[in-house]
Amino acid sequence: MMTSDEIRLARTERTEWFLRDRFGMFIHWGLYAIPARGEWVRSVEKMDSQTYQAYFEAFHPERYDPQAWAKTAKASGMKYAVLTAKHHDGFCLYDSKLTDYKSTKTPCGRDLVREFLDAFRHEGIKVGLYYSLLDWHHPDYPAYGDRHHPMRENEAYKNRTPDFENYLAYMHGQVKELLTDYGRLDLMWFDFSYDGMTGETWRATELIRMIRSLQPHVLIDNRLDASGEYGGSIKSADPLEYSGDFASPEQIIPPAGVVDARGCPVPWEACITLNNNWGYHANDPMYKSPKTVIRKLIECVSKNGNLLLNVGPNAKGEIPAESRRILAEIGDWLTANGDSIYGCGAAPLEKPEWGRYTRKGNRLYAHIFEESVGPVNLNGLAGVIKSVRLLADGSELTLVRPWNTAEFRADAFINFGTPEHFSYPLPDDRATVVEIT
Numbered sequence: 137m138m139t140s141d142e143i144r145l146a147r148t149e150r151t152e153w154f155l156r157d158r159f160g161m162f163i164h165w166g167l168y169a170i171p172a173r174g175e176w177v178r179s180v181e182k183m184d185s186q187t188y189q190a191y192f193e194a195f196h197p198e199r200y201d202p203q204a205w206a207k208t209a210k211a212s213g214m215k216y217a218v219l220t221a222k223h224h225d226g227f228c229l230y231d232s233k234l235t236d237y238k239s240t241k242t243p244c245g246r247d248l249v250r251e252f253l254d255a256f257r258h259e260g261i262k263v264g265l266y267y268s269l270l271d272w273h274h275p276d277y278p279a280y281g282d283r284h285h286p287m288r289e290n291e292a293y294k295n296r297t298p299d300f301e302n303y304l305a306y307m308h309g310q311v312k313e314l315l316t317d318y319g320r321l322d323l324m325w326f327d328f329s330y331d332g333m334t335g336e337t338w339r340a341t342e343l344i345r346m347i348r349s350l351q352p353h354v355l356i357d358n359r360l361d362a363s364g365e366y367g368g369s370i371k372s373a374d375p376l377e378y379s380g381d382f383a384s385p386e387q388i389i390p391p392a393g394v395v396d397a398r399g400c401p402v403p404w405e406a407c408i409t410l411n412n413n414w415g416y417h418a419n420d421p422m423y424k425s426p427k428t429v430i431r432k433l434i435e436c437v438s439k440n441g442n443l444l445l446n447v448g449p450n451a452k453g454e455i456p457a458e459s460r461r462i463l464a465e466i467g468d469w470l471t472a473n474g475d476s477i478y479g480c481g482a483a484p485l486e487k488p489e490w491g492r493y494t495r496k497g498n499r500l501y502a503h504i505f506e507e508s509v510g511p512v513n514l515n516g517l518a519g520v521i522k523s524v525r526l527l528a529d530g531s532e533l534t535l536v537r538p539w540n541t542a543e544f545r546a547d548a549f550i551n552f553g554t555p556e557h558f559s560y561p562l563p564d565d566r567a568t569v570v571e572i573t
């Protein structure tokens with residue numbers, strides 16, 4: 137038995153790299169790339185097994201090139217990546233000995249997880265695997281009456297008596313395979329608990345102890361007892377062994393970061409889609425702009441959080457071109473401004489009206505989003521600033537004291553213009569970063 141102090145200390149040690157790296161790639165890929173209507177297609181359309189089996193028999197992603205994915209991730213400034221080894225549909229992207237429902241038994245014939253791990257490790261990107269606790273394929277996973285299961289209203293399933301212990305043995309066995317046969321993993325991402333299927337329902341303590349005995353360093357999310365909110369027992373004053381190393385808010389950025397019942401910061405990672413789907417969707421044009429994603433990454437870091445940004449490769453195995461275009465621009469911004477993201481966290485200052493602050497040691501980064509009329513006001517920083525420079529090119533910026541601001545004696549003002557003309561377009565309209573020491 138570990139005490140809650142030991143649990144918290146181990147979490148602090150394990151999450152050190154994670155809090156530094158800040159930006160990762162989530163990859164949702166599986167059979168559902170073929171229907172191309174998102175990863176929930178089997179549940180949403182209540183497809184039976186035979187209907188979905190057609191995708192298993194057709195799965196042949198000829199252009200799967202994990203080295204290309206890894207290069208994309210690297211050029212985007214992403215430091216870690218998490219691939220769906222098994223999503224809710226139960227299809228395994230790896231050569232599990234415990235099932236034939238796997239990529240190696242499709243026309244594809246490849247162990248997609250192993251190739252992913254090799255390619256991303258080669259680029260120096262940390263690797264994680266997503267594993268769904270739900271399983272819509274396994275006969276011993278309860279179907280009838282489960283509000284998310286594809287067969288939830290199917291009469292033939294009504295009288296079945298699934299042996300849930302058998303499913304748990306399968307699930308634990310598969311996790312063990314991943315942690316035994318695939319080298320060092322940096323992160324395991326379980327998804328998700330709901331409607332009382334939570335915590336010890338999954339034999340969570342036993343699962344965690346098995347994982348930690350194999351790979352003590354591996355990070356584990358909080359969804360063995362939480363879903364997509366930013367809660368769960370990770371926020372209690374006395375976390376459990378299975379409470380997780382980080383909270384995993386889904387499709388939302390917590391307004392004030394995440395703290396536990398004692399008021400101590402809890403590591404967290406917002407997972408966010410690029411359009412409105414995780415799995416590939418051929419008809420979802422609602423992509424976020426690079427500018428939006430850049431600002432949301434800044435927002436996460438300004439609240440001590442990470443961003444896990446999703447891509448959904450298509451049935452050929454390619455990351456969609458629009459996703460690649462957005463990622464390239466994020467990478468461009470990070471090449472110039474990464475010092476204000478990696479290794480950074482919240483600054484002990486109120487959120488300024490023009491944008492956000494991040495901080496690393498005694499360096500403060502002002503991320504300016506809003507065009508200003510006149511110089512930009514650094515509230516309360518007069519007299520404590522040694523130097524103010526544009527992060528992107530290292531050029532010095534001037535501090536001014538406008539003639540008409542006598543009442544703001546505590547404030548410093550950055551001038552992007554000339555001594556005569558204080559109003560000027562910002563150098564970078566996505567986010568202009570100023571390094572203040």
Ligand code: H79
Pocket residue numbers: 164175176180284327328364386407414
């Ligand atoms: O793997 C991704 C999602 O498939 C999974 N978690 C992320 C990381 C997930 N997202 N939402 N949920 C699980 C909870 C279920 C949400 C639902 Fe729905 C709302 C199921 C039915 C209504 C969203 C909308 C999915 C189908 C329609």
